[in-house]
Amino acid sequence: xxxxxxxxxxxxxxxxxxxxxxxxxxxxxxxxxxxxxxxxxxxxxxxxxxxxxxxxxxxxxxxxxxxxxxxxxxxxxxxxxxxxxxxxxxxxxxxxxxxxxxxxxxxxxxxxxxxxxxxxxxxxxxxxxxxxxxxxxxxxxxxxxxxxxxxxxxxxxxxxxxxxxxxxxxxxxxxxxxxxxxxxxxxxxxxxxxxxxxxxxxxxx
Amino acid sequence: xxxxxxxxxxxxxxxxxxxxxxxxxxxxxxxxxxxxxxxxxxxxxxxxxxxxxxxxxxxxxxxxxxxxxxxxxxxxxxxxxxxxxxxxxxxxxxxxxxxxxxxxxxxxxxxxxxxxxxxxxxxxxxxxxxxxxxxxxxxxxxxxxxxxxxxxxxxxxxxxxxxxxxxxxxxxxxxxxxxxxxxxxxxxxxxxxxxxxxxxxxxxx
Numbered sequence: 289x290x291x292x293x294x295x296x297x298x299x300x301x302x303x304x305x306x307x308x309x310x311x312x313x314x315x316x317x318x319x320x321x322x323x324x325x326x327x328x329x330x331x332x333x334x335x336x337x338x339x340x341x342x343x344x345x346x347x348x349x350x351x352x353x354x355x356x357x358x359x360x361x362x363x364x365x366x367x368x369x370x371x372x373x374x375x376x377x378x379x380x381x382x383x384x385x386x387x388x389x390x391x392x393x394x395x396x397x398x399x400x401x402x403x404x405x406x407x408x409x410x411x412x413x414x415x416x417x418x419x420x421x422x423x424x425x426x427x428x429x430x431x432x433x434x435x436x437x438x439x440x441x442x443x444x445x446x447x448x449x450x451x452x453x454x455x456x457x458x459x460x461x462x463x464x465x466x467x468x469x470x471x472x473x474x475x476x477x478x479x480x481x482x483x484x485x486x487x488x489x490x491x492x493x
Numbered sequence: 494x495x496x497x498x499x500x501x502x503x504x505x506x507x508x509x510x511x512x513x514x515x516x517x518x519x520x521x522x523x524x525x526x527x528x529x530x531x532x533x534x535x536x537x538x539x540x541x542x543x544x545x546x547x548x549x550x551x552x553x554x555x556x557x558x559x560x561x562x563x564x565x566x567x568x569x570x571x572x573x574x575x576x577x578x579x580x581x582x583x584x585x586x587x588x589x590x591x592x593x594x595x596x597x598x599x600x601x602x603x604x605x606x607x608x609x610x611x612x613x614x615x616x617x618x619x620x621x622x623x624x625x626x627x628x629x630x631x632x633x634x635x636x637x638x639x640x641x642x643x644x645x646x647x648x649x650x651x652x653x654x655x656x657x658x659x660x661x662x663x664x665x666x667x668x669x670x671x672x673x674x675x676x677x678x679x680x681x682x683x684x685x686x687x688x689x690x691x692x693x694x695x696x697x698x
Contacts, residue, residue, distance in 0.1 A: 329619040331536055403618070406671075410615045413608070413674050414534040423675045430672075452688035459668030459685065466611075466667050467635075469618050470628045476660065483657035487692060 314352050316342040321363035325404035330411035335359055361421045364408055367401045368429045375436055383442030386492075387485040393437055393458070394481055397465030405429075406465070433458060443492050453491050457484065519557050521547040526568035530609035535616035540564055566626045569613055572606045573634045580641055588647030591697075592690040598642055598663070599686055602670030610634075611670070638663060648697050658696045662689065 320342035324333045335356050339349035353359035378392055396402065405426075412422035437454050438445060445451045464480065467473045525547035529538045540561050544554035558564035583597055601607065610631075617627035642659050643650060650656045669685065672678045 327619075329615065332619065406615060409671070409674060410534065410611060414532075414537065419675060426675065449688045449691065452685045453692065455681065456665050456685040456689050459672060460661050460665035461668065462671050463664030463667035463669075466614070466671065467664060469614060470624060470631065480657045480661040480664065483654045484661050486654070487658065487696065490695070491692065 310352075313342075313344055313348060315366075317344060317349055317352055317359065318363040318366040321359050322367045322400060322404045325360060325363070325407050326400040329407045330360075333360060333407075357418055357421055360408055361418075361425050364401070364405050365425055365429065367404070368432070371396060371401055372432055372436055375440070379440050383440055386441065386489060387482065389440045390457075390485040390488060391478075391481050393433075393440070394461045394464055394477065396433065397461045398468045398477075402462075402465045403469065406469070430458075441488065441492060450492065453488065457488060460484065515557075518547075518549055518553060520571075522549060522554055522557055522564065523568040523571040526564050527572045527606060527609045530565060530568070530612050531605040534612045535565075538565060538612075562623055562626055565613055566623075566630050569606070569610050570630055570634065572609070573637070576601060576606055577637055577641055580645070584645050588645055591646065591694060592687065594645045595662075595690040595693060596686050598638075598645070599666045599669055599682065601638065602666045603673045603682075607667075607670045608674065611674070635663075646693065646697060655697065658693065662693060665689065 317338060321333070321338045324338050324341055328337070333356075335349050335353065336346050338359060339346045342349070349359070353362060375392060375396065379389060383389065408418070408422055409426065412418040434454065437443070437458055441454065443450050443454050445454075460480075464473070464477050468477065522543060526538070526543045529543050529546055533542070538561075540554050540558065541551050543564060544551045547554070554564070558567060580597060580601065584594060588594065613623070613627055614631065617623040639659065642648070642663055646659065648655050648659050650659075665685075669678070669682050673682065
C-alpha cells in the first residue's frame with residue numbers, strides 16, 4: 289500500500305495479484321474445510337480448526353466466511369463442482385465404455401467429498417440453522433450429478449423408465465458410499481458395479 | 494422381599510414378575526434410545542437423556558447398559574430385529590407380490606430406525622470407541638437383511654449375478670433412505686421403486 293500511496297505502483301496493476309491471493313486463500317480454506325469435515329465430522333469442524341489447517345488467520349477465514357455454515361456449505365459445493373468437472377473431463381468423448389462410466393459415477397461416493405457431505409447432511413437433520421442450506425445444496429449437487437450421469441451413460445430420458453433407472457442407480461451409488469464408511473467395501477462394490485453395468489446396458493440400449 | 498423372607502411367598506414364583514419388570518424396563522430403554530438417536534443425533538444422545546425419556550432412573554439405565562456405546566448399539570440391534578420379524582410376517586407366503594416386497598424392503602430405510610442407525614454409523618466413523626462395535630453390528634444387520642431380501646424376492650443366488658443384483662438393490666434402499674433424511678422424497682421414491690421392481694423381475698425370473 290505504501291508504494292501505491294507514493295504513486296510508484298499503478299493501483300489497477302496492484303489489484304490483480306491481491307485478488308489472486310484472496311482467491312488462493314479462499315481455495316485453501318474450502319479444501320481444508322472438506323478434509324476437516326471428512327476426518328472429524330461436524331462436531332469437530334469449526335472455522336478455527338479449518339483456518340489453522342489452511343495456515344490462514346482466524347480473522348482472514350471469517351472475512352471470507354462469516355459463519356461456520358457459510359464455510360462448510362461453500363466447501364462441499366466447491367469440491368462437488370471440482371469433481372463434476374473432473375468427471376466430465378475423464379470421458380471427453382461421452383458414452384463409450386459404460387462400465388468405466390458406472391465405476392466413475394460410483395467413485396463419486398467413496399471419497400473424502402462424500403464423507404464430508406454425509407457428515408454435513410446428517411448434522412443438518414438435527415440443526416435448524418444448517419438444514420435449509422444443506423437441503424438446497426444437496427438438491428443442486430444432486431441435479432448436476434444426474435445431468436452428468438445421463439450424458440455419460442448415454443441415457444435417453446424420453447423413454448419410459450430411463451429417468452428412474454438412472455436415479456435409482458445414483459441412489460445405489462450413495463448407498464455404496466455409506467457401506468464404505470467404516471470398512472473398505474471395494475471388493476464387494478466392484479462385483480456389484482460389474483453386474484449393474486450389465487443391467488444398465490439392458491435398460492439403456 | 495420381606496414376604497419371601499417370612500416364607501409367605503415362594504421365591505421361585507417371585508422371580509418371574511421381577512424378570513418381567515426388568516425385561517420391560519430394558520425394552521423401554523432400547524426403544525427410547527432409538528427414538529432419541531433418530532431425533533437428536535449422536536451428540537444429543539446420552540444415557541441420561543434416554544433414561545429420562547423412558548421414565549427410568551439413571552442408575553437403573555446404567556445397570557442395564559453400563560456404557561453409552563452398550564445402550565445405543567443394543568438399541569439399534571433390538572429395533573432392527575423387531576423390523577426383520579415384522580417384515581417376514583408381512584409376507585407369510587413368501588415371494589408373491591414382488592413390487593410390494595420391493596417397497597417393503599425400501600421402507601426399511603425410511604423410518605426412525607434407519608435415521609438412528611445412520612447417526613450411529615456416521616458417529617462411529619470418527620469415534621474409535623464406537624467404530625468396531627458399529628462395524629460388527631452393521632455387518633450382522635446387513636447379512637440378516639440380505640437373507641430376508643433373498644427369501645422374499647424369491648432370488649436364486651446360485652445363478653450368476655443374482656447375489657450382486659440383490660446387494661445393489663439393498664444399497665439403493667440405503668441411498669433412498671439418505672435422500673429422505675432432509676426432505677420427504679416419497680413421490681420420487683415411489684417411481685423409482687416401480688421401475689426397479691420391473692428390473693428385478695427381469696433379472697430374477
